[in-house]
Amino acid sequence: MNSLRIARAALRVRPTAVRAPLQRRGYAEAVADKIKLSLSLPHQAIYKSQDVVQVNIPAVSGEMGVLANHVPSIEQLKPGLVEVIEESGSNKQYFLSGGFAVVQPGSKLSINAVEGYALEDFSAEAVRAQIAEAQKIVSGGGSQQDIAEAQVELEVLESLQAVLK
Amino acid sequence: MVFAWKAAGITYNRYLAVASRALRRSLKEDKRIIAERRGEAAEVKFAKWSNGKPGETVNLSSANAAAAAENATSVPSS
Numbered sequence: 001m002n003s004l005r006i007a008r009a010a011l012r013v014r015p016t017a018v019r020a021p022l023q024r025r026g027y028a029e030a031v032a033d034k035i036k037l038s039l040s041l042p043h044q045a046i047y048k049s050q051d052v053v054q055v056n057i058p059a060v061s062g063e064m065g066v067l068a069n070h071v072p073s074i075e076q077l078k079p080g081l082v083e084v085i086e087e088s089g090s091n092k093q094y095f096l097s098g099g100f101a102v103v104q105p106g107s108k109l110s111i112n113a114v115e116g117y118a119l120e121d122f123s124a125e126a127v128r129a130q131i132a133e134a135q136k137i138v139s140g141g142g143s144q145q146d147i148a149e150a151q152v153e154l155e156v157l158e159s160l161q162a163v164l165k
Numbered sequence: 166m167v168f169a170w171k172a173a174g175i176t177y178n179r180y181l182a183v184a185s186r187a188l189r190r191s192l193k194e195d196k197r198i199i200a201e202r203r204g205e206a207a208e209v210k211f212a213k214w215s216n217g218k219p220g221e222t223v224n225l226s227s228a229n230a231a232a233a234a235e236n237a238t239s240v241p242s243s
Contacts, residue, residue: 043203079184097185115185115200123193130190145233148173152180153187160191 056083079156174236
């Protein structure tokens with residue numbers, strides 16, 4: 001009996017199960033390899049508890065991919081690209097200005113950010129012009145705060161420029 | 166991890182506002198106009214009351230800048 005259970009468990013092992021073994025409980029095999037994504041901005045909800053396959057987020061602690069049954073966690077986001085792989089297999093890319101991603105128990109992911117737009121909404125030209133302007137401020141003789149703010153802008157713009165190419 | 170903006174006394178809230186502003190300005194023309202109109206919050210002013218009397222009316226953004234300068238921990242190397 002015991003050995004049978006071990007053999008069945010071995011058959012069931014999949015990549016997600018290896019990462020979060022404590023969350024898996026046999027029997028419920030039929031449920032969801034999907035994760036419910038809510039991607040919300042103060043003025044708009046881009047996703048409202050929609051089933052998706054995978055979400056890649058730019059956390060401050062490093063880039064991470066979130067699948068179903070992910071361990072619950074809270075991650076601060078850097079300004080960067082969020083990739084959503086939808087049920088249909090299509091891949092959507094959004095650039096967010098920074099915020100938080102909360103992985104909740106039960107395959108739910110909430111991402112909150114201040115600004116976020118689809119990648120195709122950005123103009124490479126505007127980014128280039130702003131980088132030049134911010135670099136001028138950084139090397140200029142403004143106050144410590146002005147320089148720090150320009151550096152923040154540079155960080156955003158450079159990561160945006162890197163993904164626009 | 167200490168962020169450079171934190172050392173300059175900038176709050177996380179302000180950091181996000183600056184990052185979002187840069188993002189809005191990077192949009193294509195049509196979307197940018199809509200976003201900037203929405204994004205630029207109204208000028209907030211406030212006064213500190215003490216002993217039942219209002220103090221001086223201050224612009225929030227200039228008060229924030231002053232607070233940031235006060236909270237700055239060190240002179241950045243660059």
